[in-house]
Structure formats: structure tokens, C-alpha cells
Amino acid sequence: MVRKSKRLNVVQSRAQYANGDFANSEQSRSSRELLETHELEDNEDHLTKRDDNLDNMTGDGKAVDKRGAHSLPAVWNMPDGARIVVKCNNLGQPIGDEGGVLGKFLGTIARLGGYCPLDKKDWRNVKKDGGADTILQCVQTKFLYPAKCDKWILKTIGRDWRKFKAGLKKEFFNAKKKRKALYKLCPEYVDNDQWRELVNYWKSKEGRAVSEKNKISRASVKTSHTAGTKSYARWAEDLRQEDPEKKQPHRAKVYLATHRKKDEERNKHVADLADLEKLIHNEPELAQSDHGKVAWKGDALHTILGEEKPGQVHGMGLLPVPNQVYGRLPRYLKNINMTTTNGSSHAGESDVMEEIAKLKRRIEEQDQRIEEQDQIIEGFRNQDEANFRQGNDESQPEVPQNRRKRVHASGPEQVRLVSRPKDTIKIEKFSG
DSSP: OOOOOEEEEEEEEOOSSOOSSTTTOOOOHHHHTEEEEEEEEESTTTSOBOTTOGGGBOTTSOBOOOOOOBOOHHHHTOOTTEEEEOEEOTTSOEEHHHHHHHHHHHHHHHTOTTTSOTTOSSHHHHHTTTHHHHHHHHHHTTEEOOGGGHHHHHHHHHHHHHHHHHHHHHHHOOTTSOHHHHHTTOOTTSOHHHHHHHHHHHHSHHHHHHHHHHHHHHHTOOOOOOSTTSOHHHHHHHHHHHSTTOOOOOHHHHHHHHHOOSSHHHHHTOHHHHHHHHHHHHOGGGGOOTTSOOOOTTSHHHHHHOSOOTTOOTTSOSSOOHHHHHOOOOGGGTTOOOOOSSOOHHHHHHHHHHHHHHHHHHHHHHHHHHHHHHHHHHHHHHHHHHHHHHHHHHHSOOEETTOOOOOOOOTTEEEEEEEOSSSEEEEEEEEO
8 A cells, every 4th residue: 555645844954953943933044044945755665665574574584564664765765965854842852743753763773783782781872982973973864853852853863772682683593593593583784793792692591581571571561562663742833733722732632632543342341441531521621721720639640640760751752751741849748648629730830930930039139038147147257357367466575576685584584586487586485
């Protein structure tokens, strides 16, 4: 089946990043450093797939009907300087058809050993020693995007890199086979030296322990991504465009759109989906985004799915973190249970923010008073020290230098002249 071709915005540009909202701005060509604009057709002829991809094969070598990996020759073979313009949302996630092509392109980079070596145990090791900069420079030769999208790009490639390694292990690795036999199974699209290191790691004690840990973690996953290659951010943007008021949809509505099946009978057997729809029907305010906030603690999706894993947010896709979406709660409010009397989460949120603002102003005033008191105390301390030094200086007789006089004393007491380093000397007495 041939999909409908897409028209992508492609420009000639020497800029490193898109300046601000590049795609929506009406800036002059000179300020954008654009030389030419043309279109790229995105269809099955351009987005070819590798037939021998491991995702299309089973353990016994039989082909299965699965989506293959895109090779994107149309993007790789674009003329020098031609770049696809990608728009991002306020969280730094790419949107639109151009964002979809960017995501597929990143998958091709994740499978290239020159950029993402398979013999590295951790993605963080791949990014070290300039690895991240090299990857971003490669992406920037084909795409023009805002600088805030860099983090999403690296996270996406890291995720695809781990998936690629997991797919290779599932397809070619057998723990019962010896290393020499596994070395010979190296796929033609994988570097031989990297493959040998990868096999050695899988056979090692450390590799087996990590594998068992990952299996347990995978078994605890409650929901899976069912939106295909289309990200949550792109789904949310499409729903926003369909809305007459162009409002950003709440994450619960995006979750429903990506998990609801065409067959209604199948939807009835999905517990989370049915519970979420029922909750939104009974309490619609838990899935509203009238004030621009699309997620918060205690909203519809949070109520149904529960707490997220550390650093993740349900229904928001890759990149957003809890502090970025929910906001950072001050330490003095973390153990306070805040509720509202009218059941409106937005009204309660505004009340809480007002109280937080008052507390911040009060703390700033107290800090200012403490600082003024410290300055007064410091002034008194300096004055006391000055008076003390002055009293000591007056109590000691001084004799001008170069006017020394020998003093003769009778009896056991004698007087010794002691020279001071500067222009005065001091008379000291000692018993002889």
C-alpha cells in the first residue's frame, strides 16, 4: 500500500539552529540566511526499508509482516546545504510531518556504528569525548531546528540505539552457543569488531546480570506505546489543530486518542481505557486544559495510571520531566496536603500559587531584615576592634629611631633597648 505523499519544508541555510519560531516567523530571507526554498516528497519510493532487517524475521528465519527500518535515501542524498525545517513545541519536542521524518532519520543514525558504536556498554559512554557533538553535527547537516531540540534528539537516538542492540540480541544471540559460533553470526550491517565486543559483553557475568534486571523491569510495565512511529507530541499537535479554539489538549485526551482501538469491543477489555473514560465523564475538570496546563498531579491520567517512574511523565512522550511539567514544589510545602472546596483543580492551583507568592515575599522581607541586622552588628564589631587597637598603641611608650640612648640601671633590674622594624623602638625590662 502506497501512502499519500507529504510535502516537507526544505530550505538552503547556513545557520546552525532555527532562530526562535523559525517556521512560523515572517523574518526576511537575509536574517534567516535562506538561499532557496523547495519541497521534498515523502513517499514509499523515498522512504525505502531494508528487507533483511531483523524486525522482519523470526528466530527460525521466517519472514513476518512487520514494519521495517527506514533507510531514508531521500534525506541522506539531499543537496549540500538543503535542510528540512522542523518545528518544536514548548517542551523541545518536534512536531509536524517534518518532525516525523526527523525521528525516522535519528533511527538510521542509531544503527550506524561510526556514530553510535555497539561495543559501548552505556549510552553515556557514546556521548563522551565529543560523541554527542559529532551526532548533532550530522543531524544539523540535514535538518534545521531550534536549539532546545538537541536534548530530544540525543535521547531519541539513545533509545533507538538500545532498541537496536536488544533486537540484535533477540535475533542472533543464544546463551548456549560458544563465543566462536556467535562471532560468525555477525550481520553484514554491523561492524565485526563491535559485534565481537557485544557478544563478549552478553556472555559476561555483568551482561547476564543486567539482562535479568531488565527483564524484571520490562515485566512491570503496565502500558505500552500504541501510537506507532507518531510521537505523543505530534498527536497532541494534531489534536490542537483540530480544535476550533486551538487549545493544547490535556494529556488524558491524547492518551485516549493513541490507545483507543477502532473496534469498540476491544476497547471494553482495556481496563485503564474504560476507567479513564468513565472518570473523565464523571469529573470532566480532571482533563481540562482551559488554563494552558495539560498535566498535573491528581489529574485524570495520574489518577488512573498512578505514580510515574522517576524522571518520566505519563502521556507526554520523550524528554519532559516531572519538575518541568508539574512545576517544582517548595520544600516547605511538600508535606502539606492541599485540597479545594469546590472540586476545581484550576481554582485550587491558582489559590496555591497565590499563597506560595505570599510566602516568597515574606521570606524575602525576612532575609532583607536579617541582612541589615548583620551589617549593623558587623559595624559595631569593627568599631570595637578599632578602639581596642588604638588603646594598645597609646599604652606603649615609643622612642624615635636613630635616637637611641643607653640607660644604666642599678641592682638586679636592667633595661634592654629593642629595635622595632619600622621607625619606633620599645623599651622592655627584664630581670638579669
